[in-house]
Amino acid sequence: MKTSIKIALLSCCTIVMLQCTPTSNPCDPMQNMGIGPIEKLDLQPLNTNMAADGKKIYDQLCRVCHDEIRQMEGPAHRGIMNRRTPEWIMNMMLNPKEMSQKDPIAKILAERVNGVEMADMNLSEDEARKILEYFRTLE
Ligand code: HEC
Numbered sequence: 001m002k003t004s005i006k007i008a009l010l011s012c013c014t015i016v017m018l019q020c021t022p023t024s025n026p027c028d029p030m031q032n033m034g035i036g037p038i039e040k041l042d043l044q045p046l047n048t049n050m051a052a053d054g055k056k057i058y059d060q061l062c063r064v065c066h067d068e069i070r071q072m073e074g075p076a077h078r079g080i081m082n083r084r085t086p087e088w089i090m091n092m093m094l095n096p097k098e099m100s101q102k103d104p105i106a107k108i109l110a111e112r113v114n115g116v117e118m119a120d121m122n123l124s125e126d127e128a129r130k131i132l133e134y135f136r137t138l139e
Contacts, residue, residue, distance in 0.1 A: 026103065026104050026105075027104055027105075029083050029084055029085075029088070029105055030083075030084075030085060031085070032084075032085060032088050032103070032104070032105060033085055033087040033088055033091070034085070034087055034089075034090075034091030034092060034095075034099055034103055034106075035091055035095060035098055035099055035102055035103055036090070036091030036092075036094050036095030036098065036099065037090075037091070037094055037095065037125065038087045038090040038091050038094065038125075039087065040087065041086045041087050041090060043086055043136070046133065046136055046137070047133055048137075050129070050130045050133040050134075051130070051133040051134045051136065052134075053130045053133075054127075054129075054130035054131040054132065054133045054134030054135075055134045057123075057130060057131055058131055058134055061121050061123075062121070062131070065118075065119070068138055073113060073116060074109075074113070074118060075109060077135060077138055078138045078139075079138065079139060080135050080138065081135055081136055081138070081139055082139065084105075086132060088103075088105070089132055089135065090125075090128050090129070091103075092106060092118065093121070093123055093128040093131060093132075094123060094125065094128050095120075096117065096118035096119065096120050096121075097117060097118075097120055099118075100117035100118055101117070106118075
């Protein structure tokens, strides 16, 4: 192979590699941290008390538009921990408006329901964290 072609190939590969290994790729659901107050969240072993509190809040505030298994106005939540980062889920709960307008994944979800955006339920970080714990039981 000619040296010039080798160099061209090598630089191409380098560019592709650099583009594919950012710390947070918003198009990869398991890397995307979302947009909002939560930047880093380390999960500890499941806290069943928090999960039980989270289910109560979910029943009161979220069930109007969501279900664990059925697609309602919003998507079904079972298995959500396997397809999104905890940070993204927290930011979706705490900052749904901006997420629905700017985050590539939330935007697609909103487009699927004809541009209906998730309602801002004014959750505290503590409430959102409890719901996240409930989501961990839905795998
Ligand atoms: C008024 C209806 C409505 C209410 C109430 C609502 N949501 Fe949503 N939710 C939506 C819609 C519509 C979407 C998808 C569109 C979007 O991205 O905005 C969504 C998306 C989501 C997602 C992303 C789902 C996925 O598969 O990635 C999560 C997580 C979520 N909602 C959690 C909650 C929680 C927790 C509550 C209660 C505190 C709640 N939602 C209350 C309508 C609602």
